[in-house]
Amino acid sequence: MTMSDQKQDQEFQDYLNGNSEMSRAYRxxxxxxxxxxxxxxxxxxARKSVGARPxxxxxxxxxxxxxxxxxxxxxxLSVGLVxxxxxxxxxxxxxxxGPESGMRLQERIDAPADMEFRxxxxxxxxxxxxxxxxxxxxxxxxxxxxxxxxxxxxxxSAASAEPPQPRAAAxxxxxxxxALVQDAPLPAAEATGLPTLRHESRxxxxxxxxxxATGRVNELQGQALExxxxxAELEQSRKILExxxxxxxxxxxxxxxxxxxxxxxxxxxxxxxxxxxxxxxRAEVSWLSHIRRVWRLGQNELARENxxxxxxxxxxxxxxxxRQIFPEDLYLEIYTP
Amino acid sequence: MEEQISDEDLMLLYREGDAxxxxxxxxxxxxxxxxxxxxxxxNESITEELFQDVWLKLVNARQRYQVTASFRTYLxxxxxxxxxxxxxxxxxxxQAGAFSNxxxxxxxxxxxxxxxxxxxxxxxxxxSLLQAVDALPLEQREAFLLKExxxxxxxxxxxLTGVNSETAKSRLRYAFKKIRGEMVNDHE
Numbered sequence: 001m002t003m004s005d006q007k008q009d010q011e012f013q014d015y016l017n018g019n020s021e022m023s024r025a026y027r028x029x030x031x032x033x034x035x036x037x038x039x040x041x042x043x044x045x046a047r048k049s050v051g052a053r054p055x056x057x058x059x060x061x062x063x064x065x066x067x068x069x070x071x072x073x074x075x076x077l078s079v080g081l082v083x084x085x086x087x088x089x090x091x092x093x094x095x096x097x098g099p100e101s102g103m104r105l106q107e108r109i110d111a112p113a114d115m116e117f118r119x120x121x122x123x124x125x126x127x128x129x130x131x132x133x134x135x136x137x138x139x140x141x142x143x144x145x146x147x148x149x150x151x152x153x154x155x156x157s158a159a160s161a162e163p164p165q166p167r168a169a170a171x172x173x174x175x176x177x178x179a180l181v182q183d184a185p186l187p188a189a190e191a192t193g194l195p196t197l198r199h200e201s202r203x204x205x206x207x208x209x210x211x212x213a214t215g216r217v218n219e220l221q222g223q224a225l226e227x228x229x230x231x232a233e234l235e236q237s238r239k240i241l242e243x244x245x246x247x248x249x250x251x252x253x254x255x256x257x258x259x260x261x262x263x264x265x266x267x268x269x270x271x272x273x274x275x276x277x278x279x280x281x282r283a284e285v286s287w288l289s290h291i292r293r294v295w296r297l298g299q300n301e302l303a304r305e306n307x308x309x310x311x312x313x314x315x316x317x318x319x320x321x322x323r324q325i326f327p328e329d330l331y332l333e334i335y336t337p
Numbered sequence: 338m339e340e341q342i343s344d345e346d347l348m349l350l351y352r353e354g355d356a357x358x359x360x361x362x363x364x365x366x367x368x369x370x371x372x373x374x375x376x377x378x379x380n381e382s383i384t385e386e387l388f389q390d391v392w393l394k395l396v397n398a399r400q401r402y403q404v405t406a407s408f409r410t411y412l413x414x415x416x417x418x419x420x421x422x423x424x425x426x427x428x429x430x431x432q433a434g435a436f437s438n439x440x441x442x443x444x445x446x447x448x449x450x451x452x453x454x455x456x457x458x459x460x461x462x463x464x465s466l467l468q469a470v471d472a473l474p475l476e477q478r479e480a481f482l483l484k485e486x487x488x489x490x491x492x493x494x495x496x497l498t499g500v501n502s503e504t505a506k507s508r509l510r511y512a513f514k515k516i517r518g519e520m521v522n523d524h525e
Contacts, residue, residue, distance in 0.1 A: 029463035
């Protein structure tokens with residue numbers, strides 16, 4: 001063998017041992033990697049095959065804390081929600097009345113007049129009695145309308161320099177309500193007039209808020225809807241939690257029953273071998289119960305042998321205790337000196 | 338330092354339904370297997386198809402998995418069989434050669450290193466090395482790849498390819514000689 005052959009052999013041995021320049025160069029050069037879509041597909045298939053879901057870390061600890069943490073989360077969310085709602089209600093007072101609030105106000109103003117009108121049309125005799133009350137209501141309506149108008153004015157003047165038109169419009173229903181009561185015997189005329197008037201006043205109320213305020217109202221409406229959804233979700237979570245709590249309570253009840261059963265069993269065992277329980281160590285008790293089992297199976301000779309062994313192993317074990325466990329003919333023979 | 342769990346244990350865990358074990362196993366072995374198959378097939382789309390088949394076969398056979406050999410031997414055996422099956426049933430490549438153990442397989446073109454992305458990454462010497470590997474006769478190439486990609490011993494290569502260990506060693510020796518010759522020529 002030439003030197004060159006020997007060198008080649010040595011290199012080949014190095015190669016086999018994973019210690020060659022060639023292997024290192026090859027590892028460096030070969031950089032082919034699997035395409036991502038293949039990886040995804042194969043891993044998904046593997047997971048599907050074992051029916052694996054994203055792992056939920058259900059340790060006993062997390063299970064124990066699941067309900068309290070969920071309840072706390074629900075509470076925090078509810079409190080947050082209440083604060084948010086309060087905040088938004090507060091904002092509503094100072095921001096411009098949107099078309100909706102304008103309409104609600106008009107309804108408040110219109111509603112009594114409308115009802116009275118209908119009653120009076122049905123029974124004109126009541127009209128006189130209602131007259132004074134209607135006048136008072138009209139005054140109050142005036143006050144409501146004034147308040148609303150003041151609010152609207154404040155916001156309207158902030159939003160635009162236009163004169164506060166809605167004031168006159170908002171006052172109309174109150175004056176009209178009083179006039180309507182006076183003209184009660186003419187239902188036909190009023191029947192046509194009142195709706196028109198209400199319609200007008202609503203239109204005025206709806207037109208009054210400036211564009212900025214309308215945008216704000218829309219925004220608030222959107223938020224209100226979102227909050228509604230959140231409340232619905234929370235309600236659902238609460239229901240789930242309730243059902244989980246119920247099942248946990250049932251588990252607890254079952255465990256309690258088991259515990260009671262075990263306690264009863266233990267008590268029964270204690271009554272069977274009270275002395276042994278009290279006087280003996282665990283090993284002694286276990287041995288004695290074995291002997292007792294053997295004796296019960298009718299293997300008296302075997303039981304005696306066992307008892308002799310027991311006596312040898314535990315010579316100081318009180319004989320009085322054995323009396324409660326075994327019949328006399330079994331132990332006296334062994335324990336009589 | 339945490340001791341690394343073996344491939345066999347990961348597969349056993351997967352057999353018991355642990356998908357994370359499979360993920361680990363897959364990430365550990367996929368690239369080597371892919372390169373091995375690509376080198377045998379020489380065609381990326383066919384390789385992808387066969388590569389996917391191999392892993393799916395493993396997934397579907399997980400319940401029957403027993404540790405009889407190293408997992409890598411098992412995996413590369415499945416891959417090799419799949420490549421042989423493919424070319425046995427394929428009439429696309431008329432230049433069919435034969436393994437010494439009687440398995441019919443195509444004399445495969447090796448065009449994997451003509452990919453521009455790989456070309457850009459590797460320098461001239463590396464290109465030569467890869468070309469030398471691709472130029473090897475199939476049996477030698479296979480032995481070389483099983484050694485380099487799967488990290489199998491001579492005996493394991495012999496078992497997997499169905500030849501005795503002397504033959505496997507001889508194939509490796511020839512492969513080593515040829516590649517080394519190419520590398521030396523390239524240096525000169």
